[in-house]
Amino acid sequence: MSLIKINKYLIKYLKWTMPLFLVLVIYVQYCDSQNIPLENNIIPGFLGEISSWIIISDFLILPVVIISMLISKELRESFFFGLAKVSEQDERETMIIGESSRKTLVSSMAILLLLFFVTNFTFSIKHLPTEQQTDGNTKRMQLGFKFDLFDTSSKTETLKDGSIVSYQGVPLSKSGLMLLLMTWQLGAFWYISRKQLAKR
Amino acid sequence: MTKIRPQLKIKNRIITLRTERKLTQEKLAESIGVTRATINALEGGDYNPSLELAFRLARYFEVDLEFLFEVEGQK
Numbered sequence: 001m002s003l004i005k006i007n008k009y010l011i012k013y014l015k016w017t018m019p020l021f022l023v024l025v026i027y028v029q030y031c032d033s034q035n036i037p038l039e040n041n042i043i044p045g046f047l048g049e050i051s052s053w054i055i056i057s058d059f060l061i062l063p064v065v066i067i068s069m070l071i072s073k074e075l076r077e078s079f080f081f082g083l084a085k086v087s088e089q090d091e092r093e094t095m096i097i098g099e100s101s102r103k104t105l106v107s108s109m110a111i112l113l114l115l116f117f118v119t120n121f122t123f124s125i126k127h128l129p130t131e132q133q134t135d136g137n138t139k140r141m142q143l144g145f146k147f148d149l150f151d152t153s154s155k156t157e158t159l160k161d162g163s164i165v166s167y168q169g170v171p172l173s174k175s176g177l178m179l180l181l182m183t184w185q186l187g188a189f190w191y192i193s194r195k196q197l198a199k200r
Numbered sequence: 201m202t203k204i205r206p207q208l209k210i211k212n213r214i215i216t217l218r219t220e221r222k223l224t225q226e227k228l229a230e231s232i233g234v235t236r237a238t239i240n241a242l243e244g245g246d247y248n249p250s251l252e253l254a255f256r257l258a259r260y261f262e263v264d265l266e267f268l269f270e271v272e273g274q275k
Contacts, residue, residue, distance in 0.1 A: 090234040091250050092241060 004075050007068045010061050011079065020051060021058045105189055109182060116178045120147050149176040208248075209272040215243040217261045217268070232256055 030036075069076045081087065088094050122144040128137065151173040172180065218228050218239075225243075229236045234253065241247035242257075249257065258265045 090238050091253060092238040092247055093235065 003068060004072055004078075007065055007072070007075050008078075010065050014058060014061060014065065017054045017058055021055055024051060024055060105185060109185060112178050112182045112185075116175060116182070119175050119178065120145050122146050147175050148173045149179075151176070209245075210248050210269055211245065211272050212242060212269045213263075213267065214239070214257065217263065218243075221261075228260075232260060 069079060086093075086097060086100075088097055122142070124142045126140055126142075128140050150171050152171075170177065214228075218225070225236045225239045229239045232239075232253070233256070238247065242249060254265060254269060258268045261268065
């Protein structure tokens, strides 16, 4: 059985189990926020056992599917085209998809650029203490640009709680992630279009 | 900056030839290997086919390419 066939079955399994997974995640988050102890509140008995196994299997299958999508172009296209409900049945649809992709790339880049700017832009107006007030100025306005590539805040909290091994997500800051996305989008588009141009 | 030439306005006789042969858009699309929406777009002048598709259509209708397609304004 090929990688693509296996992953198509795994994706179908995820499609069926994802609603339960999401409901349980939301429920746990809710209990957490309301400080409700979970021990006696999660689905009891046999149903509870089944749900636990479904959640574990989802956690194991998701990285397999995600990594397979990185490797397989066919799987990537069939998944995302299916999600966006687009098909490429003839030359006209291929052309339409090409145009749509171009416009999507450009608009995504514009939004990412805006988000990058507003994430790093700092602005404040504050009252000056009496000893710093000169020439009748009682307030100070500050404009700035603050960029951190990495997010170190979660790492510090992990060390404090005594964990031996802990993974708290990608260590890049929001700005770092946006910069990575913009670089990836532009770089990938440049590389793929050069390759296509060289072919023809 | 890349200069993009204005596209030629190309007319076609697809709808005339199709109706003469009493074919539906669906049937023609299936025979040519495209979607019904593409045939509709071709007949409405909303889409210019590739050279390959143009030849396929001409062969299907058993007519010359220049008879099937013509540039607007040219006799």
